Amino acid sequence: MTAGDVEIELQEQAVWIGKPTADTDELDDEVRRAISRAWKHHGLLPRPEGSNTVEKTSASLQRFIRDPDVVAWVQLRADGKCEACEKPAPFKRDVGSGFLEVHHVKTLASGGPDTVDNAIACCPNCHRELHYGKNRGTMKRDLFSRVHRLFKH
Ligand SMILES: [Zn+2]
Ligand SMILES: [Zn+2]
Known part of the structure; x- marks a missing residue:
């Protein structure tokens, strides 16, 4: 060899x-x-x-202790529609509404609060993209311009 x-x-x-x-x-x-x-x-x-x-x-x-009322409020407000891409949730849960996840715009890990002015309901694709996507900065700016309850923490 x-x-x-x-x-x-x-x-x-x-x-x-x-x-x-x-x-x-x-x-x-x-x-x-x-x-x-x-x-x-x-x-x-x-x-x-x-x-x-x-x-x-x-x-x-180490896990963040989160408020279920914040999740519920944000999900009810979204009413089955992703707040990022504005499309309907990709599938229904066993019981109740379409499946959306709650995302903290300023992440809890970077000190963001667990409040409704820092949280959106989004589809799993948008959620992953908001964390890992090349265009996550643009997506975040777009969220601030459309979802008026959001506050820049
Ligand atoms: Zn989406
Ligand atoms: Zn998230």
């Missing part, structure tokens, strides 16, 4: 080296790193082994 062969083999193995994690943000970072590595190794994508014995963790998580 020549030095060149060894290098190619190492590169192939280097494609999948993501660190398994229970943290969803960390998982998202690892996935993005794996995808950019895969782009660099196009054509050399071995099928990852995954795991047949998925481990659990009981690490203590």
Whole structure:
């Protein structure tokens, strides 16, 4: 085996080296790193082994204690229509209204309040886009111009 062969083999193995994690943000970072590595190794994508014995963790998580009345008020106000794309909720719940999620325009993690002037009801697609989308800044500005109860905290 020549030095060149060894290098190619190492590169192939280097494609999948993501660190398994229970943290969803960390998982998202690892996935993005794996995808950019895969782009660099196009054509050399071995099928990852995954795991047949998925481990659990009981690490203590910090969670925000949220007010259900804020969620209910925002959802009732939205009346089954996404406040971001203005389309009807994509599906109905078992009981009651269309499925919308409540998003904090200034996130709780960055110190935003859990109040109706900082929350919108949106469809799952818009919700993900508001967190991860390339155009999330534009979406946020658009929300402020259309949803008049919102306050810039
Ligand atoms: Zn939407
Ligand atoms: Zn959100």
